[in-house]
Amino acid sequence: MKLAKPRLEPLQENQWNEAVQDILKPMIARGEVFNIFKTLAHHPDLMRRWLVFGNHILFKSTLSARDRELLILRIGWLCQAEYEWGQHVRIGLQSGLTDEEIHRIKAGPEATGWNDKDQLLLKATDELHKEAHLSDATWQGLSKHYDTKQLMDIVFTVGQYNLVSMALNTLGVQLDEGLPTFANT
Numbered sequence: 001m002k003l004a005k006p007r008l009e010p011l012q013e014n015q016w017n018e019a020v021q022d023i024l025k026p027m028i029a030r031g032e033v034f035n036i037f038k039t040l041a042h043h044p045d046l047m048r049r050w051l052v053f054g055n056h057i058l059f060k061s062t063l064s065a066r067d068r069e070l071l072i073l074r075i076g077w078l079c080q081a082e083y084e085w086g087q088h089v090r091i092g093l094q095s096g097l098t099d100e101e102i103h104r105i106k107a108g109p110e111a112t113g114w115n116d117k118d119q120l121l122l123k124a125t126d127e128l129h130k131e132a133h134l135s136d137a138t139w140q141g142l143s144k145h146y147d148t149k150q151l152m153d154i155v156f157t158v159g160q161y162n163l164v165s166m167a168l169n170t171l172g173v174q175l176d177e178g179l180p181t182f183a184n185t
Helices: 018-030 035-040 044-060 065-078 082-094 099-105 116-131 136-143 148-171
Strands: none
Touching: 018 044, 035 044, 035 082, 035 148, 044 148, 065 082, 065 099, 065 116, 065 148, 082 099, 082 148, 116 136, 116 148, 136 148
8 A cells, every 4th residue: 555544534424424424325335345436435526426437437337347357457456546556456356357366467568467458458558557648569469359449448448457456546445344355465
């Protein structure tokens, strides 16, 4: 974790106004409101609007869940966003990634064992993180596997989780209980 304690203390349920309660209603019903949402409760309008985009990326993207999680875990690693990493290790495993693949994501696209498509996704994430741009070679390589909407979803997935990683790291959102860490994955 970049910060040992939160810069913004997560708001607890007794501190949520009506707008926050309304936004978090589905999570409350599941009995699972994560620290990221308790922190974003400080700014309900931002949280409501951000969730629309975040929900597209996480639930309505044209990418397979496995491909999406490969991108998210790599950008989380590159940004050293341990909260993001921990949440998406769980989701990645549910989406078809193996423990070994998740560990190998840290080594990046040059690690042995990736197929061409996975290697291109990791390379795309690295390029977008470093250059805010995809090279022609990476774009052309991805184009052999993905259609136009999927190519756009690749860029927007990395961008969304780069943004989330910056927010998590800056606000000091702490790991929810039981989340995997960099050290144990």
